[in-house]
Amino acid sequence: PQRGHTILQHVAELINPVTGSWDSELVNEIFWQQDARTILAIPLLEDFEDIWAWHFDDKGRFSVKSAYHMLREKQEQQAKRQVGEASDQIEKFKWSEIWKCCCPPKMKHFLWRLAHN
Template sequence: MGFQWVVGDGRSTVATKDLWLAQKFDFRVDNLKMYEGREEKVATLFYPNSKTWDPERVHSVFIYGDATAILATNVPQRQVEDRIVWAKSLDRIYSVKTGYYFWQNLYAADSNCAQSEGWKRIWRLSIPHKVKISVWRFCRNNVLVFSAPEWLLQKLSSARYDEVVAICLVLWGIWFWRNKRV
C-alpha cells in the first residue's frame, strides 16, 4: 500500500496489523497469521506513562525481526496523535502524481501491453489518437469485446505497417459501433 501510520501517542495504531513499521518494505509485521486476533495498540508497547519502548514487552509479543524494527522506530516525545501519511512522497502528502507513479510501479510491470514491441508500434502509427486510445483500452482489457491482447500484440509486432493500421482501425470501428448500440 502507499499509505502508512506514523506513531504519535500510539493509541490509534494497531501494532499487530496496521501498516506502521517504516523499516519494513511493506510497513507491517512479517507474520500476520501469527498475530491474528490480537489487537494490541502501539501504546501498549511503551513503558507505563511514557513514550519509550519496553523492550521486554516488545520481544514477548513479536518475533525477533519485527521486534527489532519496532525498537528502531522513533517515537516523538511531544504529545501528538497517530496519523496516516502517504509513504510514496517525500512530503508524505498524497497527490495524483505520486499516486500515479505508485500505480505504475505496482501494475505496469505486469502489463503485456507495456512491454511489447507491438505496443510501441501502436503509438508510432499515423492514425487518429482516439484510435490509439481504443486499441490501448482493448489491450488493457478495458473494452469488453473479447480478451485476447497477447495474440494481438504479437500480430502487431510482426505485421507490416499497413496491416497494423488496418487492425487498429477495425478495432476502433468495432468499439465505436458497439458504443452506438449500447
C-alpha cells in the first residue's frame, strides 16, 4: 500500500497476533518514518477495544464535516446491525396475528409497517 492510502480500519490490524506487539514491518511500510517511530513507541495495552476517532477529509483537513461523515457512517453500521437483530425477531413473530386483528385494514397495514421498522 502507498503511504497514507491503506485499507486498514482498526489499530488492532497493526498488531502481530502471535507476539501481541506492534507489527513493525507493517507500520514502517504504511506510515512515514517519523510517524512510524511515534507509533512504535506507544506501549500496547491488552484488552482494549478500538474506538472511533475523528478522521481528516479527502484533502487532509479536520473539519466538522469530516466528523459528521464519520458519525453518519457509524450510525449506518449500527443500523445495519440492528436490522440484522430485528430480522431475527421478525422471523419469530407470528404475522398471521396482525391479519387476524379485529381492526380496519389500514390499521393492520400500519402495524405490519411498524413491525418492519
